[in-house]
Amino acid sequence: MEFDFEKESKKPVIMKILIDVFIWIAQIAAVIFLAYFIIYYALEKTNMIGISMESTLYDDDPIIINKFSYRFNDPKRFDVVVFKQSGKEHSYYNIKRIYGLPGETIQIIDDNIYINGEIIEDIVKAEPMANYGLAGEAITLEENEYFVLGDNRNNSEDSRFASLGNITKDEIIGKAFLRLSPFNFVNKLNLKQENQEED
Template sequence: MGEKEFEKPTLEQLKKELKRENNKKEYRRVLRNTLIVVVVVAAFAVLVSSFFITVLKVTGDSMTPTLETGQIVIAQNSSSFEPGELIAFYYNNKVLVKRVLGSPGDKINIDSDGNVTVNGIALDEPYASEKSLEPTDISFPYQVPENRYFVLGDHRSASIDSRSSVVGCVTKEQLIGKVIFRVFPFDSFGTIK
């Protein structure tokens, strides 16, 4: 019986094998670092969205012409709001976007033509379309309760908002934040005024 003779690898074969092993190590290192970066970025995104901003997709036409269906906006988490600002809030497992017109204690009046006064001062509302008193089932003048905000949609005839007891005034517990930025579609990218 003859013994099999093993060929000794050439220097060139050893170099190729060493290069292949080094490439495997480099691939593993790059893969590991990429996974670490992806996990850190994902964790950061979740943290930011939980504590600072919320991304929302607009549905419905209660805020036209300011916001259109399909637009994507960013709401900055906040607990205080000024009249005229857009806010997002939870209502029956949905997120609604409306405009703040009255803060706690303010007296709101809406005449039969849909013109709004707050504490006796008529509001200039260039953003409002189709002003309307309806739909309403509350009596005006109306005083905004403590820790609540009176909100209206910009497309008044199509908006269910604080004029109706169905939605009513928004409580602080319902609030998500100020709608401050539009990110999609790109032709309308920018801050929301």
């Protein structure tokens, strides 16, 4: 009986090629999955539209949104959030800073922001407000509502006005995380303490 040694010696080579092809396909699938996860669940790039967040963010500043930040934690006071309101006149991403949290009562009196009857200390440098809008009267937020303001108080369409109103958690896309150019963390920009140190 003759034995085909050449045929036998090809089997390991074919197996190695098949294993290499399988690993290559698995790596491509992993990269595609990771890219999908990052784009849809973790990070997204957008641009600031308008002047409502000056001097923190300026028109057309490129921003990275951390979309993962609120999957396990609720937004906090003073977080800069990116949101999109369905059914409103604006269909683009909006960027504002949170002041009122769910269940709280917010009111603006003599340029002071009151939460549940007590003045809160603002962390950003902002001009005195010329128009308190709806917040001139006490507003009690629902369990999933947030009251937001732009840092450029006199040039911002925010929760003080019925055209935007309070936002809900399911409208929040994520936290404004990084400003790409010039590079900085958004939560480090335009803080009172930093401005005072520079003066």
